[in-house]
Amino acid sequence: MRKTSLALTLAVCTVLTACEAEELLEPVGSANAVVVPANETGSQVTVLSRNIYLGFDIDQLLAGLMPMDEALTRLQATDFPARAAALAAEIQAAAPALIGLQEVINYRMQDPGDFLSTGVPNAETPMIPFLYILQQALAAYGLDYEVAVEHPTTDVEVPFQTGPSSYIDIRYTDSDVILVRSDVEVVDVTTQLYDDMLPSIWEAFPAHGR
Numbered sequence: 001m002r003k004t005s006l007a008l009t010l011a012v013c014t015v016l017t018a019c020e021a022e023e024l025l026e027p028v029g030s031a032n033a034v035v036v037p038a039n040e041t042g043s044q045v046t047v048l049s050r051n052i053y054l055g056f057d058i059d060q061l062l063a064g065l066m067p068m069d070e071a072l073t074r075l076q077a078t079d080f081p082a083r084a085a086a087l088a089a090e091i092q093a094a095a096p097a098l099i100g101l102q103e104v105i106n107y108r109m110q111d112p113g114d115f116l117s118t119g120v121p122n123a124e125t126p127m128i129p130f131l132y133i134l135q136q137a138l139a140a141y142g143l144d145y146e147v148a149v150e151h152p153t154t155d156v157e158v159p160f161q162t163g164p165s166s167y168i169d170i171r172y173t174d175s176d177v178i179l180v181r182s183d184v185e186v187v188d189v190t191t192q193l194y195d196d197m198l199p200s201i202w203e204a205f206p207a208h209g210r
Contacts, residue, residue: 045184046094046095047097047100048100049099050087052084052101053078054103054105054174055075055080056071058156072170081133081137084130084133088137088138091138091141091143092142092143095181098179098181101134101176104130104134104177105128105130105173106131107127107171107172108127108170108173111169112168113159114169115159115167116167120157121173122169123171124171144181145180145181147180148178149176149189149191151175152174155171156171156172157172158170158171158172
């Protein structure tokens, strides 16, 4: 199969623009597929961008305004596997060459937790790995997309008390991701983070790292 060759650049929000979602029951909005010129020859490429939403308001959690059990309840209520299946259906309909995704979270846990003693985000047990779940959903629709870029932006771990003196650690690793359709060849990949990264979060909760 002949591959279309593209130069790919990622700058924090990946392809196109990110959208923010604040409402628990309306976490993702609608996907956008846009046809853009690929090169000076007039070839065109369809790209799709989506903020897939982390599942709750992490600013409130890190600022101490939302307890961890509420955050976990909201995360479960927003049901990422179901949302991933819906997104896969939209991707099948649009057949984009490139997919830009924001807030692609890898949730992991550690039991018992040790963050209070180490201060290091080191939980590794899979909990809700967004990218893996989405890749499984795409495969279920017979879609073949590869990860061209997975660029971590935030790595935070939070202890969750489960008993008088027992804790588990919940780790949140946020990445921007670009998926590429298998018949598209990607070259000259570069990534870049903006200098400004919501400093209010780190001022409110600096001990949890980034």
